Amino acid sequence: MSADSAIDPEPVAVQPLSVDMRRLTRVGSRPNFLDYLVQLWDFRQFIFYDARARVQSGTRRDRLGSAWLLLNPIFNGLTYFLIFGLLLKTSRGVENYVGYLVVGIFVFQFSSGAITSGARSIRSNKSIVQAFNFPRAALPIGANVRELLSAVPLMLAMLLIVVVLPPAENITWLWVLVVPAILLQSLFNLGVGLILARVISRVHDVTHLLPFALRAWMYGSAIFYTYERFVTHPQMLAAIKLNPLFNVIDIIRDCVLYARVPQWQSWAILAAWALGALAVGLVYFWKGEESYGRG
Amino acid sequence: MDAGEREIFIEGHPCVVVDSVRMRYRVASSAASDTDADTAKPRFLRRAVNKPHMVTVQALNELSLVVERGESVGIIGRNGSGKSTLMKIISGQSKPTSGAVYASSTPIMLGVNAALVQDLSGDQNVILGCLAMGMSRAEVDEKFNSIVELSGLEKSIHLPMKSYSSGMASRLRFAIAASVDPEILLVDEALNTGDAQFGDRSKLRMDELREQAGCVFLVSHSLDTIKAMCTRVIWLDKGDLIMDDEPEIAIKAYQDFTRHLSKGNNISAAKILDDAKANLVATEVRGRSSRRSRG
Numbered sequence: 001m002s003a004d005s006a007i008d009p010e011p012v013a014v015q016p017l018s019v020d021m022r023r024l025t026r027v028g029s030r031p032n033f034l035d036y037l038v039q040l041w042d043f044r045q046f047i048f049y050d051a052r053a054r055v056q057s058g059t060r061r062d063r064l065g066s067a068w069l070l071l072n073p074i075f076n077g078l079t080y081f082l083i084f085g086l087l088l089k090t091s092r093g094v095e096n097y098v099g100y101l102v103v104g105i106f107v108f109q110f111s112s113g114a115i116t117s118g119a120r121s122i123r124s125n126k127s128i129v130q131a132f133n134f135p136r137a138a139l140p141i142g143a144n145v146r147e148l149l150s151a152v153p154l155m156l157a158m159l160l161i162v163v164v165l166p167p168a169e170n171i172t173w174l175w176v177l178v179v180p181a182i183l184l185q186s187l188f189n190l191g192v193g194l195i196l197a198r199v200i201s202r203v204h205d206v207t208h209l210l211p212f213a214l215r216a217w218m219y220g221s222a223i224f225y226t227y228e229r230f231v232t233h234p235q236m237l238a239a240i241k242l243n244p245l246f247n248v249i250d251i252i253r254d255c256v257l258y259a260r261v262p263q264w265q266s267w268a269i270l271a272a273w274a275l276g277a278l279a280v281g282l283v284y285f286w287k288g289e290e291s292y293g294r295g
Numbered sequence: 296m297d298a299g300e301r302e303i304f305i306e307g308h309p310c311v312v313v314d315s316v317r318m319r320y321r322v323a324s325s326a327a328s329d330t331d332a333d334t335a336k337p338r339f340l341r342r343a344v345n346k347p348h349m350v351t352v353q354a355l356n357e358l359s360l361v362v363e364r365g366e367s368v369g370i371i372g373r374n375g376s377g378k379s380t381l382m383k384i385i386s387g388q389s390k391p392t393s394g395a396v397y398a399s400s401t402p403i404m405l406g407v408n409a410a411l412v413q414d415l416s417g418d419q420n421v422i423l424g425c426l427a428m429g430m431s432r433a434e435v436d437e438k439f440n441s442i443v444e445l446s447g448l449e450k451s452i453h454l455p456m457k458s459y460s461s462g463m464a465s466r467l468r469f470a471i472a473a474s475v476d477p478e479i480l481l482v483d484e485a486l487n488t489g490d491a492q493f494g495d496r497s498k499l500r501m502d503e504l505r506e507q508a509g510c511v512f513l514v515s516h517s518l519d520t521i522k523a524m525c526t527r528v529i530w531l532d533k534g535d536l537i538m539d540d541e542p543e544i545a546i547k548a549y550q551d552f553t554r555h556l557s558k559g560n561n562i563s564a565a566k567i568l569d570d571a572k573a574n575l576v577a578t579e580v581r582g583r584s585s586r587r588s589r590g
Contacts, residue, residue: 013576016302017361021582023308024397028387046426053419054412127411130388131472132427133401290390 028133030289037282039135047138051145069150070157077105084224094226099162099169099257104223106158107249110182111189112214114147118193119210122201122292129293136292137285140197144190148182155182162256174255177262181255184274185248191277194285201292221246244273302581308399310479310510311362311385314580316394318355318380318534324348354380356534357394359578362527367511369525369542371518371549376531378514379483385512386481399509403428403477405469405501417452417459417467418443424471438474445500446470466497473500480508482515518546530571537571539578 031039040047081101084090091097121139122129129136155178162169200206221243231237240246247270251262326348355377362368370378383389385396386404411420421442425435443452446467456464482501505511505524515521521528521542528545530538538545548571555564 014579015576016579016581018302018304018581018583019312019361020305020308021312021397023399024312025399027385027396027398027402028390043426043429045432046423049423049426049432053415053423125412128423128427131411131468132424133387134427134429293388 028290030286033283033286036135036137036286036289040137040141043134043138046134047142047145050138050142051149054142055146055149066153069153073106073109073154074157074161076109077102080105080224090225090229093229096167096169096257098165099167100253101224102158102161102165103253103256104221104249106154107182107185107252108218108221108223108245110147110151110154111185111245111248112218114144114151114186114189115192115196115214116210117143117147118190119196119200120207121193122197123204123207126293136289137194137282140193140285141190144186144193147189148186151182151186159256169257170259172255172259174259174261177255178252181248181251181262181270184270185245187274187278188244188270191274191279191281194281195277198285198288198292201288217245221249223249242269244270244277247273305361305363307363309361309363310366310399311360311402311512312397312580312582313358313360313362313381313385314395314397314582315357315359316355316381316384316391316396317357318353318377318384318389319392320352320354321349322352324350326350353534355384355391355531356536358536359394359580360529360539361578361580362510362512364509366527367505367513367525369521369528370512370514370531371521371528371546372531372537373553375533377534378531380534381531382481382483382512382514398479400478402479402481403472403475404481404483405472405504411456411464411468411471413457414455416455417446417448420456420467421452421471425474428471428475430475442470442474445473445496447496469497473497473504476504476507478509479512480504480510481512518550522546532568535572536575536577537568538575 030036081098085097085101091100094100118140121143122136125139129139159175159178163171196206196210220240227237227240227246231240247266251266251270254260254262254266358381360368370381372378380389382404384391385398386402387396388404411424415423418439421439422432422435425438425442426432430438443449446452446463446469448463448467451459451463452467456467459467511524513521513524525542528538528540528542529536530545530549538548548567552564552567552571555561555567
């Protein structure tokens with residue numbers, strides 16, 4: 001090793017070069033927000049292809065294949081039914097408890113799955129991020145489109161269970177309202193996923209906390225009990241009912257189980273959360289655009 | 296010392312401008328820390344906290360370059376001299392600690408080390424990769440056959456990526472990356488992987504790409520390749536720019552240097568390095584936004 005030569009960051013000769021910079025752009029620089037949205041639109045084929053290809057391959061390793069998309073929430077529902085319905089009897093005062101539980105679990109599971117995969121989309125696709133230059137938000141959006149696609153059989157199964165298991169419910173026109181509710185929920189998932197994706201790309205430790213946060217959220221979303229039974233303070237109750245996921249679940253329960261038109265307040269709360277989360281998520285994610293997949 | 300405050304005025308629009316780029320990494324070292332503060336703690340405590348000893352690696356010291364259209368720049372140097380770091384910075388894969396790179400279009404790096412999506416099949420990866428580079432679906436369909444042909448994977452293209460050998464994966468990766476015709480092309484030497492048959496085919500495609508590209512950066516340990524292909528050679532050593540000159544001159548100096556080193560003549564090798572450095576005229580980029588020189 002040339003030990004002696006390393007000491008000399010001597011001022012060598014410097015030649016200034018005057019360079020026309022007008023047509024140059026900084027490599028890896030972030031476009032302004034509107035251009036970014038336009039870019040995302042230009043990459044829509046990438047987003048949809050990514051989503052579709054991975055729906056098919058997601059469960060290929062399991063023997064039962066895509067059936068796990070359904071079996072998973074069904075087993076979940078069974079577990080909660082045994083513990084909360086039969087053992088702890090939180091079912092008291094709930095009309096059609098099985099339906100109540102099934103709607104709660106299936107709908108919540110859609111959100112928890114979508115938020116988790118949106119949040120991990122940047123980390124788990126690091127190699128694609130490093131190999132290609134595309135607007136990074138395409139990955140969380142792709143993950144959410146994928147979850148939405150796989151939610152379709154999930155929701156059909158949920159409705160089937162509600163129709164088949166006693167007390168069987170009748171199919172009404174109100175069932176159509178499930179679609180806008182799920183779409184709003186999906187926008188909310190995307191917003192949260194975008195925020196978490198940037199956080200996790202910075203501090204990977206957050207992935208370990210995510211399952212706990214989601215579980216706490218689930219227990220707080222009136223899936224196997226009603227708020228009215230445990231919360232007596234009216235203001236407290238109103239505050240808890242601002243939970244966006246509770247509102248989706250409530251809307252769908254009203255439509256599917258109780259043949260009631262959902263209250264406009266629920267829609268308003270849900271829409272506000274969905275659009276708010278999406279706007280905050282997009283801007284927050286865009287601000288970190290230059291940092292993804294580096295270092 | 297001073298090469299004169301005479302600015303050299305560069306006509307036209309350069310392809311790539313590297314403006315005072317510097318790269319520093321903070322990495323964990325497995326070497327025991329030599330600070331006293333650490334050794335004061337008992338060993339088990341240090342293990343439990345598990346905070347590795349961090350060291351700063353100067354991967355690249357301040358460096359500026361202006362590369363014009365039609366230039367092919369070869370980058371030479373020993374292992375660890377910062378060649379790949381410089382390439383990654385120019386391609387936008389890593390962000391320099393300070394400074395910036397400006398380019399007239401998105402530089403494309405042809406490497407073979409990035410993995411694609413393991414769960415998807417080869418053909419799905421081709422489509423996904425092309426869409427990620429911003430092609431439309433119609434363009435992908437048009438180029439699909441030539442990509443598969445270049446990769447030489449034949450029937451295996453329908454198998455999932457995770458069943459591929461590393462050679463097969465890198466061939467596919469190269470074929471995808473080579474399907475665009477970039478204006479600014481970066482080539483890392485790792486291309487020498489793969490069997491002889493693929494070697495010929497990829498070389499053919501590389502020659503084509505190089506002819507079409509506006510400017511090319513090439514990292515290779517094969518000095519013959521560099522001599523044959525490049526119009527300008529940059530010699531890096533331990534993160535410092537040593538020489539930036541005609542290929543014959545720079546390669547000859549580098550060969551002298553390595554010959555002395557391999558004979559164990561560290562002192563004479565260091566002298567070559569110092570001489571080269573003393574003659575180096577560093578570049579200083581002065582951006583202008585008008586056609587006329589400012590003074």
